[in-house]
Amino acid sequence: MSSPLLDIRGLKVQFHTSRGIVRAVDGMDLVVQPREIIGLVGESGCGKSTVAHAITRLIPSPPGKIVAGEIRYQGSDLLQMPEREMRSQIRGREIAMVFQDPMTYLNPVMKERTQTTETLRLHQQLSAVEAGRRAIEILTHVQIASPERVANSYPHELSGGMRQRVLIAIAIACAPTLLIADEPTTALDVTVQAQILRLLKDLVSDLQSSLLLITHDLGIVAELCDQVYVIYCGRVVEHGDVYRIFESPGHPYTIGLLRSALSIEEMKDELVAIEGQVPNLMAPPAGCAFHPRCSFCMEICRRVAPGPVSVADGHEVWCFRDMV
Amino acid sequence: MSASDRRSAPRLVRALAEFWRRYRKNRSGLVGLALVCGFLLLAVLAGAIAPFAPLDTKTGAPFEPPGPIHYFGTDDLGRDVFGGVVYGARVSLAVGFLAAITSTIIGIIIGAVAGYFSGWIDDLLMRVTEMFMVIPVFVLALLLVALFGPSVSNVIIVISILSWPGTARLVRADFLSLKSREFVEAARSLSAGHVDIIFSEILPNALAPVIITASLRVATAILIEAGLSFLGFGDPNTISWGLMLYWAQNFIRHAPWMAIFPGLAISLTTLAFNLMGDGLNDALNPRLKER
Numbered sequence: 001m002s003s004p005l006l007d008i009r010g011l012k013v014q015f016h017t018s019r020g021i022v023r024a025v026d027g028m029d030l031v032v033q034p035r036e037i038i039g040l041v042g043e044s045g046c047g048k049s050t051v052a053h054a055i056t057r058l059i060p061s062p063p064g065k066i067v068a069g070e071i072r073y074q075g076s077d078l079l080q081m082p083e084r085e086m087r088s089q090i091r092g093r094e095i096a097m098v099f100q101d102p103m104t105y106l107n108p109v110m111k112e113r114t115q116t117t118e119t120l121r122l123h124q125q126l127s128a129v130e131a132g133r134r135a136i137e138i139l140t141h142v143q144i145a146s147p148e149r150v151a152n153s154y155p156h157e158l159s160g161g162m163r164q165r166v167l168i169a170i171a172i173a174c175a176p177t178l179l180i181a182d183e184p185t186t187a188l189d190v191t192v193q194a195q196i197l198r199l200l201k202d203l204v205s206d207l208q209s210s211l212l213l214i215t216h217d218l219g220i221v222a223e224l225c226d227q228v229y230v231i232y233c234g235r236v237v238e239h240g241d242v243y244r245i246f247e248s249p250g251h252p253y254t255i256g257l258l259r260s261a262l263s264i265e266e267m268k269d270e271l272v273a274i275e276g277q278v279p280n281l282m283a284p285p286a287g288c289a290f291h292p293r294c295s296f297c298m299e300i301c302r303r304v305a306p307g308p309v310s311v312a313d314g315h316e317v318w319c320f321r322d323m324v
Numbered sequence: 325m326s327a328s329d330r331r332s333a334p335r336l337v338r339a340l341a342e343f344w345r346r347y348r349k350n351r352s353g354l355v356g357l358a359l360v361c362g363f364l365l366l367a368v369l370a371g372a373i374a375p376f377a378p379l380d381t382k383t384g385a386p387f388e389p390p391g392p393i394h395y396f397g398t399d400d401l402g403r404d405v406f407g408g409v410v411y412g413a414r415v416s417l418a419v420g421f422l423a424a425i426t427s428t429i430i431g432i433i434i435g436a437v438a439g440y441f442s443g444w445i446d447d448l449l450m451r452v453t454e455m456f457m458v459i460p461v462f463v464l465a466l467l468l469v470a471l472f473g474p475s476v477s478n479v480i481i482v483i484s485i486l487s488w489p490g491t492a493r494l495v496r497a498d499f500l501s502l503k504s505r506e507f508v509e510a511a512r513s514l515s516a517g518h519v520d521i522i523f524s525e526i527l528p529n530a531l532a533p534v535i536i537t538a539s540l541r542v543a544t545a546i547l548i549e550a551g552l553s554f555l556g557f558g559d560p561n562t563i564s565w566g567l568m569l570y571w572a573q574n575f576i577r578h579a580p581w582m583a584i585f586p587g588l589a590i591s592l593t594t595l596a597f598n599l600m601g602d603g604l605n606d607a608l609n610p611r612l613k614e615r
Contacts, residue, residue, distance in 0.1 A: 056513055091515035104506040109528040119514045170514065 003075065005210050006032035006055070006178060011069035013050050013059060013234075020282040024050040026234040027069070032178065037204060037211045039225035039242070041218065041257070043278050047234035048214045052180045055212075056091055057083075073178070092119040096176035098200075100183040102163030106155040112139070112166050113151035119173040134173075142169040143199055161192035165199070172203055179204060180212045185220065197224055218261040222246060230254045233279060233289035240315030250309075250317030252294045288319070296321050346607040353603015359596030363589075367413040376404035378411040378563040387579045397581040399571060405582060408568050409589050415564035416546050416593060419480055423545035426484035428538045431491025436522050436530075438492070439499025450496070453489045461486045465548055469557045476559045479552060483545045491537055498530035532608035536601050543597035550590045565590050 013025040025047045032038050040048050053059045054066055057078060071078045078090065096119070099105040107115060116138055117131040126134065132151070139147035142165045155163055164184065171179060181200060185193040201224055204211045213225060221228055221242065229239040230251065238251040249255045256274035276293035279285055285292050291301040300320050308316040347353055366373060376383040376394075381401040388398040396405035438449040468482045502508065503526060511525045552558050553566025560567070565586040572582035 058509065058512055087515040087517065091513055093515070097510070097513045099506065099510055101506065105510040107507040107511070107525055107529070110525075118511065118516065122515055122520070167510075170510075 004031045004072075005034045005036075005074060006030070006212075007072040008051070008055075009070050009072070011051070011054060011071065012067045013047070013054050014065055014067050015063045016065065017063055017282075022281045023284065024064075024234055024281060025054065026284070028231075028234065028236055030229055030236070030239075032210050032212060034177075035205075035208055035210055036227060037201070037213060037225045039221035039228045040212060040214045040231060041216065041221055041228060042231035043216060045278055045281070046231045047281075048216075048231055049182050050234075051231075052097065052182050052212070052214055055178075055180065056095055056097065057081075057086055058091075088123075092176070093123050093174045094176055095178045095180065096171040096174065098168050098171045098179065098181040098184045101187045102160060102167050103155065103187070105167060106163060108155055110154070111151070112153055112155070112158075116151070116166065116169050116173060119170065123174055138169045138173050139166070141172065142166075142203070144169075160188050161196065164188060164192070164196050168196070168199065168203070172207065175207050176209060178210050178212065180214070182214045183216070184213070185217075186215075193220075200224070218257060230257070233281065233284050235289065235318070237290065237318045238316065240312070244312060244315045248311075250311050250315070250322050251290075251319045252296050252321070253290050256293075343607055347603050350603040350606045352599045353606060356596045356599025356601075356603055359592060360600055363413050363417060363593055363596065366410050367417050370410045370414060374404070374407035374410040376407040378403065378407040380404070380407075383407075387575070389579075390581050396585040397579065399568075399579065399582050400575055405568070405585055408563050409565065409585050411563050412565040412568060412586060412589065413593075415476060415559075415562055416549060416566075416590070419476065419483065419549040419564075420542040420546040420593070420597070422480045423483035423487065423549075424538050424541040426480070427486075427488040427541060427545075428491050428534060430484065431488035432495050432527070432534060434488065435492035435495025435497075436499055436527065439496035440503050440518070440522050440526065442500070446496070449492075453492050456486065456489045459486075462548060462551060465552060466555065466557055469552055474552070474557050474559050476562055479549055479558065483548050487541060487544060487548075491534060491541070494533055494537060495530055498533065499526055502526045502529050535608060536604045539597050539601040539604055543594040543601075546590065546593055546597070 008028060008030040011025055011028045011030075012023070015022040015024055028047075028051060030038075030040075030051070040051065042048050050059065050064075055071055055078065057066075059066065066079060069079070073090070073094070078086070081090070113132055113135045116135040117126065120126050120134055121131060135151050136147045139150055144150050144162065144165055150158065150162065150166065155166075158166065164187075168184075179200075184200065185196050188196060197220060200211065200213075211224075213220070215221060225242050227239065228242050228245045230237050230245070230253065232253050238245065238249070238254050245254060246258065249258055253274070259272045260274060274293055275295075279289060279292065287303045288294070288301045288306050291297045294301065298320060306318050306320050308318055309322045310316050311322050347357075381403055383404045384394050384398045384402050386398060386400050386402045388394050388402075390397045394404050394406060396409060398404060434449055434453065438446040438453075465482050465486055468485075469478060472478045472482075508521055508525055511521055516525065549558065549564065550566035550569065553564050554569045556570055558564055558567050558570070568586035569583055572579070572586070576583050
């Protein structure tokens, strides 16, 4: 296999608040191969978005701080890179983000024409006419039927799905090698969701880019991703091939997630939920962070944090149960 | 001109029409706008409107009361008061607009930098701003004009230097809330720098209240200019309403028209800009838009 596009090792991100230190990401490893679609799955507040922000080094500081680890992008460590280089070479150009809420992430007083070409204007000197032409091109690329009209619109004049397409257009303007999509469809209707996901998939294969998809929706993961990382409390608890994970999930948390998602398909009346609450990241439980909610909890789980156990080729689970 | 530019032209027209539709609803705003336009016309067409040049003496007998030849009467040297009021509009409006524009620009820059960067920069700039706010503007203006000489440009500079703090605080407050909005984060993820973010992302969102205060600032500037001239600290070689009031001081019982008409002009312009600000507030305030 070729060398990975993105290789995150032992990443730790902390937020220093007045009430204590929040360990949002606590030692995470993650590998993205070229042209791969990776799903990052977990509940709200498990540190998924923090990873995305860490990759582009846009964690609000203070209070946030990357305290350990390295993020290698095409071999060079982004965490060591000077801010100037980060801006001129990486953000928007190599790595671009698609955000969650298309309303709030678009500047309300800027026409889409201007917003779409912002990256191009920042990275390449473009004349106004040329930029306008490119804007239409890019908007066509994200399958907007009337790009001219959209280009001359303000965000409030567009529908949610259209706005999300514009957000994607902005992200792909410079043909980035890595696209990070942070819950790209959460704010949309289900029907529009499917269109947007299809679009993302097509674009990524067109541009030969990789996609890091952050979501809590396992349906999206099943539809789109090659590899899955399941995150709990700022740590990876399981990762592997998407088919493996769905067929034989190893970690009790993954099993719980799958069961809560599948309860609808199996036509059960009751929603299956994982018992308990996401723990407070200021004082995570000792040992395995999941043990208070785990129905397979053993004595050792309360004391020691499990290491990775390889259950199959490329399928690793951070659980003592799989050691046996 | 490209094809797309032509297409966007009617959109601008539509945007203006929409603005006008909202502005029109405010009666007093309309009155203000009409008055401002009237005074602007007066200033631009002064040469055609006034039958006598304002500084020409002996255009008639001294202290002639208002009549068919000298609409507003004449003063102690036989100068035409109507001509003075008409030509005086030039100085008043020029001082008003230029001082408002410069003070707004200063205010925007200081407020934007303070609000965007916050931290010690904010502390420093806001303490300076507060210092300027506690100084009685008029007294300091008097002092500065006395020091640097009473010319129209000095008056404009002094008024600008003294009246930016309000705008700065307003802009800062908007920046404090706007800088943490998601679209700013999005711009940053596309590698936009501070200057980009301040001027092309945040500022357009914070402009409405700034425009409204700017129109009120015109009125204050006109008042300060008139006040300075009235006390004899205006440019003595350029006719202005304040200067006319200064001349009128000794004859107020004998020839009240010398004071009444320039005074009326000052009150009306000030009122006009305040009413216009009111109208702009209704038209630009997003919370009132839906009504």
